[in-house]
Amino acid sequence: MRIIAFALLLASAACAAQRRALPVNSTSVSHYGKIAFQSSSNGSVTRATFNNPPINLVDAFVVSDLFDFLHSLQPAPNKTTPKVVVFDSANPDWFLGHYDLHNIELPFTTTKSDIFNQVIDCTRYILNTTSTAFIAEINGRTIGLGQELSIQMDMRFAGPHALASSFENSIGLTAAAGGQPFLGPVIGKARAMEYLLAAKAFDGPTGERLGLFNTYYDTTEQLQSEVSALAERIALFPQHSLNDTKVTLSLLNPTIASLNDQLARFIPLMDLPEDQATVAKFIEVSGNQTNSLFELDIPESSVQAVRNGVYL
Template identity: 25%
Template sequence: MEKYKTLEIIQKTPNSSVFHLYLNNPNLRNALSRDFFIEFPKALQSLDQNTNVSVIILSGHGDHFCSGIEINALNSITSAEIEDHGRLREQIRREIKGLQDAITAIEKCRKPVIAAIHGGCIGGGIDMVTACDIRYCTEDTFFCVKEVDLAITADLGTLQRLPRIVGYGNAVELALTARRFLGSEAKSLGLVSRVFGTRKDMEVEVRAIAEGIASKSPLAIIGTKEVSLRSRDMTIEQGLDYVATWNSSMLLSDDLMEAVSAHFQKRKPAFAKL
């Protein structure tokens, strides 16, 4: 498996289809460097194409999940030596779009991505977790949409995804105040599904949840993710039409026959890899 400077991929249990993707820059509280934005989409694509992977758990090494974008990464965007103002701004826009694509790679990955968050989740960390399919955290996790304190408008997805998760009013309040909020409030807002007392408790439970998802039909799992994401931006009627088209292509599968047979035979189904 490929090695990365800013990430680590671990298969903790042999023969398990749950893989762990760790942010691996603990000395800088997993700040997001230029290398990260190059490596992260590559790692997700690699996991997506790996037939042995069904579910990905995203977490961070060290004391914090993520402290946001590294200052050096911001400087590299704004320090380009181009005299023409039009060309300079076009390059900055292109750079920002590239950073956005690295975060959106979470949604483009067919496999479900579960965020297991501990310590600080700040700025770019929130961009990441709002793109994940499921989010969990510990009681002492603290979150902060930090960008306005750095004289920046958050531009990697928080302002687009967070309102769909916690509601428009809540998201704007968090973004304008840049205040810290803890795991319990994140749960009450709907940002996370569950809050765990300790990091160890979270790791054990999230792994069990991921294994449960991984045991289900791969076609049903990737279909549920794809249809959910597409339907988010559609009317109900459009979403229903989309899922009808999806299932007309995917429903008549060996997975369906296996699920039905296993139900009547009172055994666990065994699905082929995807």
């Protein structure tokens, strides 16, 4: 069943643009209201604000709204798109949470497969969109899939509450939506191995020092002001020149083939009985993935759960 699901997953990235015709107007592509949009007067800069209380869990609703928005940015004749999109969060504690682990629990239904495929479509859309520069304004936790999505954006800036982690190794899984292949080129292989294998977290200053974040700002106000000023400056310039720069620098990204190879290795991990047991226990001790002390302390809480034999 998983082999069939993976074949469908690979095909989905190629045919996603044919699934549904979506409006360009960003205010009409958040059907579940999990992303709010605010555009500049001339439409050159859009702020896309995640809002899925209590922890901005990347569930089916967030995935659907993000897919719809990114799809609306894909090029088409006589269509204009913002030159810059700044992703931020309405939640002061969370930029973007991890994937909803209910969606990888067995049985792996068609619905769960569709959500998983749509996640991969989102990552491909981020990489394929050369008409728009993506900036992540991170001032809270970005954990698991949240970290994977943010690291694939063009730039990342951190505020005083920023914390980033791909904690998946602590539950027997891996950062399969691009988190591993992107982290290596960004901070170097040895550092990526340290943070991924040990399920460590980056705070703002550490992330800036290692290159995960472009800049760390000591205050929320400075973060928002500087990111807004940068976005407005970029938006002064012709879109065709911005496009050419993104196309050129995109050559530094991992190849789609390498990303697909990682997915092929990841999918069997979800079937392992020990990993299914760990996922079930994680959901339990996290208070069903709510704003619990366990969630607030990831990755350390998950690492401690391994030490204490909680997942066994």
